[in-house]
Amino acid sequence: MKDYTASRYLPIAWELFHRDTRMLAHKLVQMAPFKGIVAITRGGLIPSSILARELDIRLIDCISIVSYDDRVQGDPTVIKDVQKDLVGDGEGWLVVDDLVDSGVTARLVKKLLPKAHVATVYAKPQGQDAVDTFVVPIEQTTWLQFPWDAELQPNEPLARRK
Numbered sequence: 001m002k003d004y005t006a007s008r009y010l011p012i013a014w015e016l017f018h019r020d021t022r023m024l025a026h027k028l029v030q031m032a033p034f035k036g037i038v039a040i041t042r043g044g045l046i047p048s049s050i051l052a053r054e055l056d057i058r059l060i061d062c063i064s065i066v067s068y069d070d071r072v073q074g075d076p077t078v079i080k081d082v083q084k085d086l087v088g089d090g091e092g093w094l095v096v097d098d099l100v101d102s103g104v105t106a107r108l109v110k111k112l113l114p115k116a117h118v119a120t121v122y123a124k125p126q127g128q129d130a131v132d133t134f135v136v137p138i139e140q141t142t143w144l145q146f147p148w149d150a151e152l153q154p155n156e157p158l159a160r161r162k
């Protein structure tokens, strides 16, 4: 279960995300070629695009799994599956997500596509065994603030905050 008591936000800038995803590409290129990429929406769409470019992959499908309503985790539901005649049991395919946290999403995908290679850019301890490759370990209690989920706005100096 995701840790909703996480109080530390770690902002991830676009450039950092691009660099970290490229680091993932360096690992994955050693396992290439892949038949194609299955992106786990929505967070997996962004690294999928970067990885597709680096690994020279043009065949991309997606699986849409909904499990969080903001910060409230429910049962994961597949609202859009992969194209089965194309992806099959996942053999030779790369499944991509931005983050594995509790591992709920990745474990469900592993059940559906048992032979796929699952990769994420960031991984928290509870989910690390659910993925095959990741690059940046993140503490369980840290909440990643991705650039597509954030906007710049003025803040108060730390000393003035309650």
Ligand SMILES: O=P(O)(O)OC[C@H]1O[C@H](OP(=O)(O)OP(=O)(O)O)[C@H](O)[C@@H]1O
Binding pocket: 002, 040, 041, 042, 043, 044, 066, 067, 068, 097, 098, 099, 100, 101, 102, 103, 104, 105, 106, 127
């Ligand atoms: O390991 P888990 O605990 O399952 O968490 C990881 C999932 O959570 C995030 O997606 P989210 O559900 O926030 O949806 P989104 O990508 O559509 O924003 C992330 O993109 C992963 O898919």
